[in-house]
Amino acid sequence: MQQVLEIDHPVVKRYLSILRDKNTETAAFRRALNSIGTILAYQALTELPIEEYEVETPIQQATGYKPGAEVFVIPILRAGLSLVDGITTFMPDAKVGHIGVYRDEETHEPVNYYHNFPGGLNGAYTLVVDPMLATGGTATHALNFLKENGADNIRFVSLICAPEGIKRLQKEHPDVPIITAAIDEKLNENAFIVPGLGDAGDRYFGTL
Numbered sequence: 001m002q003q004v005l006e007i008d009h010p011v012v013k014r015y016l017s018i019l020r021d022k023n024t025e026t027a028a029f030r031r032a033l034n035s036i037g038t039i040l041a042y043q044a045l046t047e048l049p050i051e052e053y054e055v056e057t058p059i060q061q062a063t064g065y066k067p068g069a070e071v072f073v074i075p076i077l078r079a080g081l082s083l084v085d086g087i088t089t090f091m092p093d094a095k096v097g098h099i100g101v102y103r104d105e106e107t108h109e110p111v112n113y114y115h116n117f118p119g120g121l122n123g124a125y126t127l128v129v130d131p132m133l134a135t136g137g138t139a140t141h142a143l144n145f146l147k148e149n150g151a152d153n154i155r156f157v158s159l160i161c162a163p164e165g166i167k168r169l170q171k172e173h174p175d176v177p178i179i180t181a182a183i184d185e186k187l188n189e190n191a192f193i194v195p196g197l198g199d200a201g202d203r204y205f206g207t208l
Helices: 010-020 026-044 079-090 137-148 163-172 200-205
Strands: 004-006 050-056 061-067 071-077 098-103 110-116 125-129 154-161 178-183
Touching: 010 026, 010 178, 026 079, 026 154, 026 178, 026 200, 071 079, 071 137, 079 125, 079 154, 079 200, 098 137, 110 137, 125 137, 137 154, 137 163, 154 163, 163 178
Parallel strands: 004 178, 071 098, 071 125, 125 154, 154 178
Antiparallel strands: 050 061, 098 110
């Protein structure tokens, strides 16, 4: 898979337009994000290894296929949860872990406040998900932590990315492909993605 995959598809563009619109209400926002999550999962799992086995159809034997590796979905809390339903709709057998990160107000460094991973990260096909890749600080920290805990086959899945965040991830984690629905223009002075869609977590959970 290429290092950065931006999905160019008419349906994705339509859903993105709904998500960007400040007048979109919570229910419609959730539906659009869940739909894009499924499309992102399809793209992120195109290189998932498969194993063959024999199945009996009503007519005769045929070759069946099943995943050759476990799939883990690790949302970065809280906003990352907004992509989980769409991804697990596409891959219902995926196991879901969690990682929570906050930024220390004094040091401005990311700090873990929670994590819970399925056993066996080593060798698994791990999707780390966060709807917005802005500066890349939180994402880089989460990837470091996952690698320290055995993850060795990671893809980073995001709805919208800023060029600044992509650059940082490519520098610090060149082995991790990025799958996204859009690469936006830049970050503003407050580190919000432009044009972006505001706070994806607040809009998805209705906590504006």
